[in-house]
Amino acid sequence: MDFAISVKNLSKKYDNGFQALDGVNLDVKKGEIFALLGPNGAGKTTLISTICGIVQPSSGHVEVLGHDNQSQYRKARSHIGLVPQELTTDAFETVLNTVSFSRELFGKAKNAAYIEDLLKKLSLWDKKDTQIRMLSGGMKRRVLIAKALSHEPDILFLDEPTAGVDVELRKSMWEQVRQLQETGVTVILTTHYLEEAEEMADRIGVIRKGKVILTESKKTLMEKLGKKELVLDLYKPLMTLPDDLKNLDITIVTDGMQLVFTYDPLKEDNGVVSLLEKLKEYGVKCKDFNTRQSSLEDIFVELVGESS
Ligand SMILES: Nc1ncnc2c1ncn2[C@@H]1O[C@H](COP(=O)(O)OP(=O)(O)OP(=O)(O)O)[C@@H](O)[C@H]1O
Ligand SMILES: [Mg+2]
Known part of the structure; x- marks a missing residue:
């Protein structure tokens, strides 16, 4: 080369x-x-x-x-x-x-x-x-x-x-x-x-x-580094997460009407399926969902984290 x-x-x-x-x-x-x-x-x-x-x-x-x-x-x-x-x-x-x-x-x-x-x-x-x-x-x-x-x-x-x-x-x-x-x-x-x-x-x-x-x-x-986000639109607002979901990377946004779950798409067990199952178990119903790739900006911030 x-x-x-x-x-x-x-x-x-x-x-x-x-x-x-x-x-x-x-x-x-x-x-x-x-x-x-x-x-x-x-x-x-x-x-x-x-x-x-x-x-x-x-x-x-x-x-x-x-x-x-x-x-x-x-x-x-x-x-x-x-x-x-x-x-x-x-x-x-x-x-x-x-x-x-x-x-x-x-x-x-x-x-x-x-x-x-x-x-x-x-x-x-x-x-x-x-x-x-x-x-x-x-x-x-x-x-x-x-x-x-x-x-x-x-x-x-x-x-x-x-x-x-x-x-x-x-x-x-x-x-x-x-x-x-x-x-x-x-x-x-x-x-x-x-x-x-x-x-x-x-x-x-x-x-x-x-x-x-x-x-x-x-x-x-x-x-390699790009995590994905799963955004779930809920029927009813959810103010707190059930206990056994608290260790997952989930944030509640838009006054409880959306959940954002960040996961690694390259992992075999990326947690999406079990999250959906657990939400069902807890009676949390989803109206809609979409996924988005985190941008290079997120990756960069993660990498260089603290300033030089
Ligand atoms: N002539 C010089 N004498 C001493 N230190 C210098 C000199 N030029 C640059 N430095 C130092 O070397 C480091 C790197 O500087 P440089 O200009 O290469 O950074 P940079 O990545 O281009 O930054 P920026 O994004 O601000 O342009 C800095 O800490 C700077 O203070
Ligand atoms: Mg420069």
Whole structure:
């Protein structure tokens, strides 16, 4: 398997002695969308910056499409586009100039048609002659994306790409990222929006206190950890649970008119049948029921529980 990114035993201790990365191993496959999830200060930006060669690791190695990101820095970097978390752009430059210049910095031949197409896709073409300082925050972020894509990279890093971007624009950015994936670009993003990871990612890595504690395909993650909820609508309100149901994960909601039973769908004996039997025994009648899968958000909160 050819990896877009291969990270081996990567650690970073900042000068002040803070261990921001602690023995990270991570492979990202070519063409996938990989989301890095973790609470504030978990090490997401440090990891991305170290992979991109902006931050020097204390130990460990990174390969970018087979190139060591230190001994073959220029080659490795040429494959990468990075959209940083912090908005940093040249305020007085115009959109078109700044994006075109960014391409030239990578030594790529001018390609006006490519840049035009890029700006159009990011809905920035009508702003091409506007100075960046006059753009809104969301537009500035899109300029950073255009800059990162200006040299046609194979791997795009998006560090919190939709922070401060409104819902509509966020959806359009997701769409653009998917289109990029269709053209073969590998995308690695960090996000605080669990909805975003759930919506976009093929695989998800959870980072906490500088350690990648889990990498899994989104599907497997949901199946493995995703509990299900059985919601029962009752005929009559039930104020307290019968004693031998009290040890089950049941909550009474909507003034006693509903019971919510949380269970593990992968367990052979998941408790649903015995719950229904017991309710019958106690004369609790159900009008209707439905089940729902808990979202990635629940899974994430469970995993990273306490803050970093
Ligand atoms: N230059 C630095 N010197 C010392 N410590 C740093 C430096 N940069 C980051 N850190 C620390 O390293 C830890 C990880 O920071 P990092 O920015 O990688 O987190 P993050 O996961 O990106 O957080 P956020 O979600 O807030 O963006 C934090 O505790 C941070 O304070
Ligand atoms: Mg960060």
